[in-house]
Amino acid sequence: MYKYDEIDQTLVDERVAQFRGQVTRRLSGALSEDEFKPLRLQNGLYLQLHAYMLRVAVPYGVLSSRQLRGLSQIACKYDRGRGHFTTRQNIQFNWIKLEEAADALADLAKVQMHAIQTSGNTIRNTTTDQFAGAAHDEIEDPRLWCEIIRQWSTFHPEFSFLPRKFKIAVTGSPNDRAAVRVHDIGLRMHKNAAGEVGFEVIVGGGLGRTPFIGKTIRDFLPKQDLLSYLEAILRVYNEFGRRDNLYKARIKILVHEIGIETMREKVEAEWLTSRDGALKLPQAAIDQIAAHFAPPAFEALPGGIAREYAEAFRTDFEFGLWARRNTAKHKQPGYSIVTVSLKKEGAAPGDASAEQMAAVADIADRYSFGEVRVTHEQNLVLPHVRQADLPAVYAALKAYDLATPNVGLVSDIIACPGLDYCALANARSIPVAQQIALRFRNWERAHDIGELKIKISGCINACGHHHVGHIGILGVDKNGEEFYQLTLGGSADENAALGDILGPALNATDAVDAIDTLVETYLRIRQAGERFLDTYRRTGLAPFKEAVYAAA
The missing domain is CATH 3.90.480.20 (Sulfite Reductase Hemoprotein; domain 2)
Incomplete structure (x- = not known):
């Protein structure tokens, strides 16, 4: 596990002191809200429906027990005794008082944590496989590459004001548990014909208002060239990405509009100017970072079942x-x-x-x-x-209600905070997720259904990843009322796909009933060994759509 060095700690401590001064000026009236907004966002502080929300970075999803205790204490001291873990492997606190925000950041710094680059048009928290360093199918531990990306991207002066936010994900396994194909850049570690480990580089993925599955821009990138190639992509995006339209500013739109071949040509041309420069990673630097991710002191245990x-x-x-x-x-x-x-x-x-x-x-x-x-x-x-x-x-x-046996099952639902907290949302996500989970609380039935990934977003920004749910649920506004549009057949794994719209949006009650109908339809028409997603891919939309809207 990576630990701060003196430079890291100084950087974070100085950022806290700087933000404390900004908060003091805001509270005194010396800064208006419009002047303060970009400053607070650079420190992960959002103004939501009811209070400020602090988004804390958890680099590539790795926490020490000391850090998790620190988050627990912050939940008690500055929030209402809770935290919300997000689809970016971060944690959010939804009830922060402005006058206490700098104190919360100072407490985070004591356990080597911060909220830097959790907002703004910059490179966000790099994410990876939650099983990294432990997975039996792993080709190589991706965490050290995430840490290299973190060190390169933090406060990068050239990429602090990109056309739009930028997200990178890395997987070191053939079974993609990091959703790399729905990120601005996805990196998939694999071996070439010579047995060397490098990266497939995927660009232009993303969800939100205009969802796209990323396209491969380079089949194999040697590891020592990682940063120079990432920088080439970011430079092309920074130059040609749209800045005149918020909804067309992501790199996925650039890739879609100019095409992956033209994008590749521009990136390769840019890369030729820098690939052998200062960003070429020497093996000594790679080894130095890798040492932080050495395996723990495992016991030599026999195989088989304990x-x-x-x-x-x-x-x-x-x-x-x-x-x-x-x-x-x-x-x-x-x-x-x-x-x-x-x-x-x-x-x-x-x-x-x-x-x-x-x-x-x-x-x-x-x-x-x-x-x-x-x-x-x-x-x-x-x-x-x-x-x-x-x-x-x-x-x-x-003993702490943390042993629910539902990972990958129908009640293991991804949901954004929705209209209960978020100022951007059109509809509530949490109550719908709760109702669905209660509907399928019978474990015998849930296990019979098998793997089924339901994902709920309260608005088109898709923080709940609804586009890639086996069943996706999108909250929409219809004349001031909350409705829910369903999609089927999405997936975020190595066979990533966007879901297909089932039909007209439904109110909350009918949407929950529709989930039940979809599941029953699957159980009726599935073939031996099929998951919900397998059955959908075999049959298509028709039997599910007929069942839902005939019952409506």
């Missing part, structure tokens, strides 16, 4: 349900990866109380080398748990 795990699986039905859904295979024999669901039925997806955060920190210290991950699906991960310790981890999580 006795404690087998006994609990045999005798405790609820543990068995949880173990099947919420654990994943680890690359190290005798260890497992645990996903901590923040989707208990009836709860707000992605929310965790201060008490729960502190509990997960304690569990991480005892069972997972003090390390926690945040997923882009709004859950937490304990990446390195001995299989023999899984029954104890389950019991500890259950």
Whole structure:
């Protein structure tokens, strides 16, 4: 895990002091809200419907137990005892008082955290696979490359005022758990014919008002050329990206309008001017960063099933349900990866109380080398748990309502804060997610349904990633009333696809009923071994549309 050096700490501390002065001037009236707005946004402070919201960066989703305890304390001290984990692997606090904002940032700095570049037209938090460094299918740990990108992009003077915000994601596995094809730049690590590891570079993906799946601009990029190639893409975007129209300013629009071939020509030409310059990464620099991500001190454990795990699986039905859904295979024999669901039925997806955060920190210290991950699906991960310790981890999580056995199932819903908090939203997301989760609270039914990813956004900005949900739900406004448009067949994995619109938007009650109808239709027409997405891809929209609107 990366730890701040003296430069990092000084930079963050000085930024806090600078912002404290800006807040003082705003409170005194020396700065107007219009003057203060760009300053607060540069420090992750948004003005929402009811209060200020602070978005805290969690670089590539990695937290130490100390940092998670720090977030727990901030939730207690400056918020209402809760935090909301986001699809950018960050955390948001929704009830911040302006006069306390600088104090909150100062407390973050004490645990090597900040809110820099969590807003604004700049390079945002680089995201990656929540199983990085632990996944059995991993080609190479992507975290060190995320850290290299973080160091290069933080306060980059050339890219501090881009045409629009910019998001980068990296995966080191063939099974994409980082949604790289729906980012401005996606990086997929793979081996070329010579066995060398490098990057497929994908550009122009993104959701929001105009969704696109990213296109490959380079099949294979050597690792030492990563930063120079990223810089070439950013320079082309900075020069040719639209600045006259907010809705056409993202790089995905540029790629769409000029075409991937022209985009490639411009980037390659720019790259030729700099590829052998100062940004060419020497192996010594790569090794220095990689040392921060050395594996923990794993025990040499035998393969196979641990006795404690087998006994609990045999005798405790609820543990068995949880173990099947919420654990994943680890690359190290005798260890497992645990996903901590923040989707208990009836709860707000992605929310965790201060008490729960502190509990997960304690569990991480005892069972997972003090390390926690945040997923882009709004859950937490304990990446390195001995299989023999899984029954104890389950019991500890259950005591804090954190052992819901639903990862990847119908109630493991992604949802943005929606109209309950967000000034941009058209409709509420959280109540709809809660109603759907309660509708499918029967675990026997949920497990029979199998993998089904529902994603809800309260507006077209798509913070809930509804475009790539197996079932997507978009909140829309119709003459002052909240309605919901459904899409089917989306996916954010290595076979990324945008969902198809089912039909006319529905009110909240009918939308929840429609989810039930869609599921029942799937169960009726599925073939052996098919997930919801498989059945949809085989049959298309027709049987689902007929079932929903015939019942409406």
